[in-house]
Amino acid sequence: MSAIVCTDLCKFYQQGDAVIKGLDHVSLEIEEGSFICISGPSGSGKTTLLNAIGGLDSLDSGQIAINGERVDLLGKAELADLRLHSIGFVFQAYNLIPVLSARENVEFVMQVQGVRAAERKLQSMKILQEVGLEGMEDRRPAQLSGGQQQRVAVARAIVSQPKLVLADEPTANLDSQSMEKLMAHFRELNEAHKVTFLIATHDQRVMAWADRRIYMEDGRVTRDELQ
C-alpha cells in the first residue's frame, strides 16, 4: 500500500512577466517506510513538492492523498493537526523561534500536542544529545552556530516520532561527520519505526543513503530510480 499518492500536481507562480513552473503535472507514489531523496537544481520544484505534501501550500490542480486521506481537501485547522501529529518538517533555512531556547524549540511541537512536561524534557534532552547538542539546551538560537541551529531544527522535526518527515536540505551547514551521524539517525528511525523520509538535497553523499532517488527539473520529475 502506498502511504502518499500524488496525482497530476500543478503549481505555477507569476514572477514579473514570467510564469515559473513550480510543479508541472507531477504524479508520484510513495510507499510507507520509504527513504527517498529528491534532487535537482534550485528552482526545480523540490521545495514546492515538499510544501505541497505537507499542506503548507495550495495547489493549482491535482490531488494528494496521505494514507488515503485527501490532503488537498483539508481545512486549515485540520491541516495543522495533520502536521502536528503526523509530519515532521525540517526547513531550508533553520527557522527556529528566536525567543525560545534550543530545548524549548524542540519541545514546541510536543507542547502544542499537549505532552506532559516531564515526558517532554526526557524526549528533548535525549534527542538533543543524539544530534550532538548536549550542554547547549538552554541557549537561544542567536547563541548557536548555523550548524547547531540546523541540528536543533532536525531534532524538533523528529522528536515526536512523526510518520512522515519532510526535510528540505537538512544537512546544509553540517560538516561531513555530523552529516553522516544525522543520516544514520534518520535511517535508524526509518528502519525501527517505519518513518517515511522525503529529503530534498543537493548533496551526493546524502543521496547515497536513499533507497529511492527522484530527480526534478523545471517542476517535472525527470528520473525516478529505486536502489
Add this chain to the structure above:
Amino acid sequence: MAMPVAAMSRLAWRNLWRNYRRTVIMLLAIALGVWAMIFMTALMRGMVDDMVQQGIVALPGHVQVHAEAYRDDPSITHSLPAPGKAMLEVLESRQVIAWSSRIKVPAMISSEYENRGISLLGIDPEGELALGFDPDDIVAGQFLTDAGDGGVVIGRKLAERLETRLGKRVVVMSQDPGNTIADRGFRIVGIFKAELENREETIVYAGRDVVQAMLRVGNDVSEIAVLGHDYRTPEKLAADLGDAAAGFEVLSWLELDPYLSTMMKVMDGFVLVWMVVIFLALSFGLVNTLMMAIFERVREIGLMRALGMRPSAIVYEILVESLMLLALGLLLGNVLAVSTIIPLKSGIDVSVVAEGMEMMGASSMLYPVLQWPDVLLANAVVIVLGILTSLLPAWRASQYRPVEALARN
C-alpha cells in the same frame, strides 16, 4: 489542540519584551490612560458627591413629607398636622436615622436699616442637628437651645446686608393662614456660615413652637424631613412613608432636587463616555504596536503554523500577548491612580473659582472619591475593548499562509 496556557504565556511574555522600547512606551501610554480614567472619575465623583451631600444637608434629609400643594405654593396654609400613629411607626423604625418636623415659609426680615426676603424656618434644634446642621457652622453666638427658644439664628451674609449683628433685634413678618400679617421681634442669638452664600443670605432659623404661635397654626408644620441610612437608595423609605402618610406628598431628594439627581445620573453616563474616549485614544497606539509586533514576526508565525499550530492558536497567542500588555498597563495605571488619589483625600483647594463652583452647587474644596465600581469599570473597559481591538491584528496574523510567511524576509 491548544497549547498549554503556561507555554503560551511564556512565549507571549518573551515576545512582548523583544522590542522593549516599544513595549515600555505603550505601557506608559496605557498606564497614563488608566490613571486618567480613574483619577478624573474620582474627581468628578467627589464633586458630585459633595454637591449631593450639601444638597441633602440644605434640603434637609433624604425624604420629605409635605401637604400636596406646598411645593408649588409654600404658604403656611398648606401645612400638615404633627405625624400620626402610622407615620410615627415608620419614623421610629430602624431605617430612619433622624427626623424632624419644621415650618418653612417665605417671610421678610427687617433690621432698623434694611429689609430682606427670606425663608423662615421654625425648627426643633435637636432634630435639625440630627438632620445634619453642623454646630461648627455657628460663627458667633450659639444655635437655638430648644423649640421654644425666642431667638433667631441668621446667616453671616444676611447680617451684613441687614447691617445688624449678634444680640440685636430684628422683626420677622409673614402671614398666618388667614392672610393676616403676623410679625414678631426676635433677638439674634447666633450667626451661621454656609458653603453656599445663598444659604447665608436667605435662611433664618427660629424655634418651632415660637413660629407656630406667631403664625397661629397650633401644632401644624410645613414639612417633615427624614434622614435614612444611604442617600443613594432613598426609595424604600419614601415608599414606606408614602404608605403611612396617605393624602400627603412624600418625595425623596431625587425628586425634590432634580438638578442633583440628574447630575448623578448624567455623571454615570459621562464616566463611561470619558473612559471609552480615553481608550479610543489609546487604541490606535495599541493596534499599531501589535501590528508592528506581528509584521516583524511574519516568518515565525508561518513557522509555527507549519509546525502544526492552528490559526486559532496564533490568534490566541497574540491575544495573550496583548492581554499581558494591557494587564501590566492596568496594574501600573491602577497603582498610579490610587497612590495619587490617597494623598489628595484631604481635598484639593479650588477656591480661586469658589463662586463659580457655588453656581454649580459645589464647594471650593474638591475631594476625590475613589469608588471601586469605577475602578472596576475602567479595568473592564480597557480589558474588554483592548481584547476586541486586538482581535483584528491577531486575526490578520493567523491568516498568513505558512509558505508565503516563511518566504518573507
Add this chain to the structure above:
Amino acid sequence: MTTKRQRDSAFGLSLRLAWRNIWRQKRRTWLTALAMVFSNVLLVFMISLQLGSYDMMINTTLRMFSGQVQVQRVGYQDEQKMRQDIAGVGELASTIRSRFPAASVAARANAFVLLSSEDRSFGTQVVGVEPDFEAGVSTIPGLVADGRFLQDPGAAEIVIGGVMARNLKVAVGDELTFLGSGKDGSFAAGVLTVVGIFNSGSSDLDRSLAEVPLGYFQDAFAMGGSGHIIAISTAELGGIADLMESLRAIIAGGDELVALDWEALTPGLKQAIQADFTSAWFMYAVLIILVAFSVLNTQLMSVLERTREFGVIMALGIKPRRLALLVLLETFLMALIGLVIGVLLGAVVAGYFGFAGFAYPGMDELAAKFNMPSVIYPSVGPVSLMLGPTVVFIFCLFAAIYPAVKLYGLKPVEAMRAV
C-alpha cells in the same frame, strides 16, 4: 558656501524624501494620523460646544436682566444697601444715553418689601425701572405674556413673574400691597395694580422679580431723584471696552461711582466658565499626551528599523543633524495630515451640531439651573477650530524629539551591521 538655490533644492529633496518615507509603512502612518484625527475632531467639537455654551450662559444672563455694563455706587454690588445710591440717576442715565446713541441705557432702583395679595404675603425684591428705556437692556418687558409692561413713570402699577403671580394668587387687574422701608428708614407702603405678568423661563426671575415705574418707586421709598443702578447694553460686542473707558471718564467726577462689566456683575458666571474650561483642559491634556505617545512610538520604531539605512546614508557623508531634521520633517508631515483632516472633520461635526443643536439626556434639568435653554449650539470659529488641533500638532512634534536625538549617537559602521 551654499547658495540659496542649493538650500532650497536640498529642502525640496528632504521634503520629498520625508513624504515618501512616511508612506513606506502605510498602515502605521494612517493609524498614527488617525489617532491625531480622532483627538482633533473631539477637541474641535468639545471646544466649540464649550464656547457655544459660554456664549449662551453670558447672553441669557446679561440680556435677560442685568445688562452688559452697570454703573453703581462703589460697594453696592457687594452690600446692596438702599442708601448706596446714585443721586440724580435719571439725569446721569440721560447723559450717558446722549453720549452713546448706539447703546441702550436704563436707570433702576431696588428695595426689599413684603408684597401681599388678599391671600398671600411674600418678602421680595422690587425694582424701579424706567418704562421707556427698560426694554433696551432687559428682555423682561418683551416677555410679558399677560397684560402689558409698565408705561407711566409715576403710576402705581406693578409687573411680576408668573410663579410669583401664582404664589400670590393674583391675575392682571388685581391689587397688591407692599410694605417696606424707605431710604431714610421711614415706613414705605402702598397699593399697586398688577398690569402685567411675564414668563422668562428662568425660575429665579419668575419667582422673585417685580418691577414698578422708577418715578413711583422714588416717591414711595423716599429716594428723591436717586436710584441704584444704570444698566447699559450695546449691540456691538466689541464696543464694550471703549464703552467702559468713556463711562469711567463720565462718572469720574461723580460721588464714588464705578462701571462694572459682566465679569464683575456675575463673578460666579465667570468663575464657572473658568472652572469648566480649566477642568476640561485637564482632560484634553490627557488625550493629547496619549496621542503624543502614539507618535513617539511610531517615530521611534521607524528610526530603529532604518538604522542600517541611516548607517549607509551617514557613510555617504550626510551629517546626523540632517537625518534628525528628516525625522522631524516626517513627523511634521504626519502631524499636518492629522491636523488638516482633523480640523476639516471637526468643522463638519461641530458645524452640523451648530446648525442642528446638541443635547444629551438629562440636560434639561442641568441647563435649568443656569437659566439656559436645553439645546447647545456649538460656536464654530477660528479659536474653536484651531486651538485644540494646534496644541496636538505641537505636542506631536515634541514627541519626535527623542527619536530624532537618538540619531546623533549613531555610528555608521555599527549601524550598517544592524539588522
